[in-house]
Amino acid sequence: MTEQTHKNSKDFSGVATGGMFGAMDWMGTGAFSQAMQMHADFVSFISDRLAEDLKTQNALLRCKTIEDARDIQIAFVQNAYRDYSAEAGRLASAGLCGPVLSGTKHAPV
Numbered sequence: 671m672t673e674q675t676h677k678n679s680k681d682f683s684g685v686a687t688g689g690m691f692g693a694m695d696w697m698g699t700g701a702f703s704q705a706m707q708m709h710a711d712f713v714s715f716i717s718d719r720l721a722e723d724l725k726t727q728n729a730l731l732r733c734k735t736i737e738d739a740r741d742i743q744i745a746f747v748q749n750a751y752r753d754y755s756a757e758a759g760r761l762a763s764a765g766l767c768g769p770v771l772s773g774t775k776h777a778p779v
Contacts, residue, residue, distance in 0.1 A: 729742045
């Protein structure tokens with residue numbers, strides 16, 4: 671079988687980082703640094719949410735009544751909704767949702 675390349679493909683290797691990152695070289699070091707910071711922030715967010723999950727599970731294990739369990743679950747859902755909404759807003763303000771939403775019925779006007 672012969673190798674075929676896309677007629678519009680371009681070789682961006684070595685443009686910004688000396689070929690260290692292969693297909694991501696075209697981004698440049700500034701964009702790469704920003705992407706890595708966003709990744710670190712997101713990992714931190716997920717870590718915090720997992721910690722909240724564990725706290726909730728521990729609290730549920732100590733419940734004496736079904737009402738206590740209900741209250742803990744309600745608080746968990748409300749806090750999770752608040753946290754995920756804030757994170758989505760932060761990602762949107764960073765411009766990450768623009769390319770995803772463009773061309774859809776959810777695209778901002």
